Amino acid sequence: MPDINLLPDPITHFQRLQKAEVVTRRMKIVGERKAGFNLRYWHRIVRVPGKLDRIGAARGWPPEKLLLMKALLTSRMGAYYVDHILQRLKQLDAMTLQEENQNWEKLYFSFIERYRNEERIHDREQILFEMAKIHRFVNPPSRLLENRARHWKLVERFLAPGFDLDAAMTAEIRHALESQAAPTAKAFKVCFAVGLFADVAERSRGVNWMMAYENGMLGLFDMISAQPAVMHAIMDM
Structure with missing residues (x-):
């Protein structure tokens, strides 16, 4: 398995920077969501690989494209998942920018750990390997x-x-x-x-x-x- 202390790949980070206004707007929206959103969103994350398997089969995607799509989407959804948790924490306790960044990273590491142990995702090891590998793209x-x-x-x-x-x-x-x-x-x-x-x-x-x-x-x-x-x-x- 790759090191679970894995931050979002540079592609996800780059796309989030490009869409900074969208991310900020989403942060405001997730802060207004009712309790239980993260549990529901986790189930969506778990279902993504299977959904992409079906889409890939229907569209004739080669295995390398399918795995890449799974890794990128997992990274993106993981970042959104962490955004929501952090927004909830900020509502409870004020944070400096440094504390916010540190907490975001810790929460993302926790997301990776949880994903690693999610037995319903049969190819989670391959997806995590791909997520780690994408860092080498740049x-x-x-x-x-x-x-x-x-x-x-x-x-x-x-x-x-x-x-x-x-x-x-x-x-x-x-x-x-x-x-x-x-x-x-x-x-x-x-x-x-x-x-x-x-x-x-x-x-x-x-x-x-x-x-x-x-x-x-x-x-x-x-x-x-x-x-x-x-x-x-x-x-x-």
Whole structure:
């Protein structure tokens, strides 16, 4: 089993930040819910894997996509589940922002522990492994880091005034994903392209390279996740 002290994956965190207003509004709504909501919501969480099994079978999802969807949805629902508990606690006792963040993490760890022991979810171990694995989606492969110095000349080409870095990166990723290469080859092309543009961002915008790489991968998640085999190849690098 993966370490149960597992926080939400960066994709879930990124999407929650993108929808900060929605999350805030939900927090207000959950605070107004009647007692017993979390018990009912837990039953929904338990039913999700089976529901996705049926949807996946009907739509012909490959196993890797089905497992990825289970992991991402579990992470997202777990965060919402914790939001509700924390909101209840805040109604009982005022907290500083630091205390709120610490309590949120503790509650999420408790959620993972409860999920781990939920026998009604027959594939919970695989789902938790996938949840842990998703954290590696934004980590550059060691092969890329070792070869960064070799593509500085390419970087110079992208530093011309007026160059649209984001559009170029998206086009390059789309080209890589639409190629007929094997998933592992596509995966490295994607990582290389994002790494290259992170270099450009670092030199032209003064952005930290790792942060630029992580943001690039997160921003391209929807495009990359449309090919689950490629996404898993990235996480396996």
